[in-house]
Amino acid sequence: MPTTWNRSPEEFHKIYVANTDAFYRIGSTSLAPELDSFMTKCALALWSRAGSIGERHVAMANQIYSRSQPQPKWLLWNLTSSACEEDMFLPPVFFWNLAESDAKCGTETSRTFIRMLTNILLYLAAVDDDVTYAEAEFITECGDRLTAICDTTGVKKTRSGLNPLDFVTSGEPSFQDEHKPMTQTSGGGEKQEQADAAQAEAEKPDFDTLMEQLDELVGLEEVKKDIKNLMNLVKVRKLREQNDLPVPPMSLHLVFMGNPGTGKTTVARLMSGLYAAIGVLSKGQLVEVDRSGLVAGYVGQTALKTQEVIKSALGGVLFIDEAYSLSSGGENDFGREAIETILKAMEDHRDDLIVIVAGYTGPMEQFLGSNPGLESRFNKYFFFPDYNGEQLMAIFRSQCKKNGYALTEEAEKAAVEFFTQLYEERSENFGNGRDVRNCFEDMIVRQSNRVAAMDAPTKEDLMAVLPEDLTDPEEDGEAAPAEPEE
Numbered sequence: 001m002p003t004t005w006n007r008s009p010e011e012f013h014k015i016y017v018a019n020t021d022a023f024y025r026i027g028s029t030s031l032a033p034e035l036d037s038f039m040t041k042c043a044l045a046l047w048s049r050a051g052s053i054g055e056r057h058v059a060m061a062n063q064i065y066s067r068s069q070p071q072p073k074w075l076l077w078n079l080t081s082s083a084c085e086e087d088m089f090l091p092p093v094f095f096w097n098l099a100e101s102d103a104k105c106g107t108e109t110s111r112t113f114i115r116m117l118t119n120i121l122l123y124l125a126a127v128d129d130d131v132t133y134a135e136a137e138f139i140t141e142c143g144d145r146l147t148a149i150c151d152t153t154g155v156k157k158t159r160s161g162l163n164p165l166d167f168v169t170s171g172e173p174s175f176q177d178e179h180k181p182m183t184q185t186s187g188g189g190e191k192q193e194q195a196d197a198a199q200a201e202a203e204k205p206d207f208d209t210l211m212e213q214l215d216e217l218v219g220l221e222e223v224k225k226d227i228k229n230l231m232n233l234v235k236v237r238k239l240r241e242q243n244d245l246p247v248p249p250m251s252l253h254l255v256f257m258g259n260p261g262t263g264k265t266t267v268a269r270l271m272s273g274l275y276a277a278i279g280v281l282s283k284g285q286l287v288e289v290d291r292s293g294l295v296a297g298y299v300g301q302t303a304l305k306t307q308e309v310i311k312s313a314l315g316g317v318l319f320i321d322e323a324y325s326l327s328s329g330g331e332n333d334f335g336r337e338a339i340e341t342i343l344k345a346m347e348d349h350r351d352d353l354i355v356i357v358a359g360y361t362g363p364m365e366q367f368l369g370s371n372p373g374l375e376s377r378f379n380k381y382f383f384f385p386d387y388n389g390e391q392l393m394a395i396f397r398s399q400c401k402k403n404g405y406a407l408t409e410e411a412e413k414a415a416v417e418f419f420t421q422l423y424e425e426r427s428e429n430f431g432n433g434r435d436v437r438n439c440f441e442d443m444i445v446r447q448s449n450r451v452a453a454m455d456a457p458t459k460e461d462l463m464a465v466l467p468e469d470l471t472d473p474e475e476d477g478e479a480a481p482a483e484p485e486e
Contacts, residue, residue: 005126005167009056012123013063019116020066026109031094032066038092040064040072042117042142043124048083049134050125060127089142090308091149093293100297103154110153114146115161122167131169139164152301207277214270218398219391220263223382227271230380234278252280253346253377255368256358258384261432264358265319267382272317275354282352283315291325294338302334306341315352318342323357324367336371343373387432389420395433399440405447406463414467443469 007015020035043061047053054076061074098110118139125135143161211231214224233250240247254271256264269286276284289309296302310318320326320342326335346355357364357378368374387395393416400407407415422435431438447469451457 005122005131006129007123007126009059009063012060012127013065015123016063016065016120017067019120023109023113023116024066026107026112027098029066029068032069034092034094036065036069038094039117039120042089042121044079044083044085045089046121046124046135046138047079049138050128050130050132052128053080053083054128056127060124089138089145090312091146095146096149096153096296096301096305097292099149099153099155102150102156103298106156108156108158110146110150110155111158114143114150117146118143118161118164122162122164125164126167131164131167133165133168136164136168149301149304152304153296153298207274210270210273210277214267214274217263217266218394219387220267220384223263223267223384226380226382227267227274231274231278234275234280238279251377251379252354253380254354254356255364255378255381256356256384257361257364257381258358259360259386259430259432261434261436262384262386263433264384265321267384268317268319268356268358271356272354275317281316281354285313285316286319287313287316288319288321290321291335291338294320294326294342295334297334302337303341306338307345310342310345310349310353313353314349317354317356320355320357322359324359324363327367327370328363339371339374343371343377346377386426386430387423387436389416389423392419392423392432392436395436396440399436400465403444404463405444405465406460407465408467411465411467411470414470418470439470442472446470446472 016039020032023035024032040061043064047057050057058074058076058079061079062072065071095110095113098113102108102110121139121142122131125131125139140163143164211228214227217224230252234252237247237250252275256268258264265288268288272281272286273284275281287309293309294302294306296305326339327333329335342355345353355377357367359367361383368378396415396419397407418439419436422430443465447465450466450469451461454461
């Protein structure tokens, strides 16, 4: 029996915008990029349970965008492959924040969001004029998991949404069930699973390419040396294992210590790829999070929130920025619950999860000493020093080259003097690479204002950076305080 939820892509987009606009009126339009991304992931996981995927699904996927957001450009081949890979539902971080805010203010925005999600997913399930039991079951699971967050957080009860199981029109097998890997029973005889594993192995990051990217980073000579030593150590360990030789236990979890803007996040991203390239990790993705992404405001909720983040990091690196903030709130702080959850995951998934904790040197030392489990699991320390004036200039020069700007001889000299002074007179707010990026962005604005006043600027004019583009004559010459960044 055909479903009554089937709509044209154009009609669906109007429904999608109407629903999301209504939500933004009680939530915030700043959530639009995250919400659209989350809805797309839900659609892919939903359609993996559909009977088939065709051009109508593509047309519908290209309508999942909020007002004033860019329209996606899906094609059938990448939609089907993405649907096969997207089979897990993870509550988005912004939903946890909504639920916490609702519990505190007595509002019900998070429960409204659940009803909205259920409606939108029913329209998406009906795109092929059929809502399978597996699709309805998935929509129910999404709603139940989000409702559980609301209940544990203490969001007040409201009217219930639709029950997706009431709208099932068939029990057709899912797209994934119909496209299970086949095995060869004759000839060469290798199973398709082995071929898929080989393809996944071939798609892993290239070790030499990643090492070249590491070498190209400005400064960080000791860090580069430590990473190369670590890679050699891991390689030899794997060779010893292959030759049935004893391998002493070793922790691969890392501590990054240093001031903001010294390249910690960049190095962590390269490390995740390097670990995957040599077979330590299965995927090599980097999941970056801080206290707000792990800790909730109510008893029992932090463990759930942290587990969701850990699940998304399996096969890769979990990078915890300003990790010391997890232990800075006293004995009853929920941050300690996050620490215990992470330590358990490091043990349970020790073969396919690497954790890197990062932050200022002093607070990080206190953090590691706050829990015996942290000291035993994190025994490799990488120190990220501040960039000196010459290195700051090298970063600035690289930014100019990459973006098509050319420093005149006078501007080069002025920039060298500026960054030398910036380093020598640095304060506790010194932002290292972030300060350079701020200076570069300010330079672009000044250069654009100058060029815009020209009658017919040439290509050379558009590229040229003059000394007056580097500083604002109305300012006193001091660099603006930088926002913290790893």
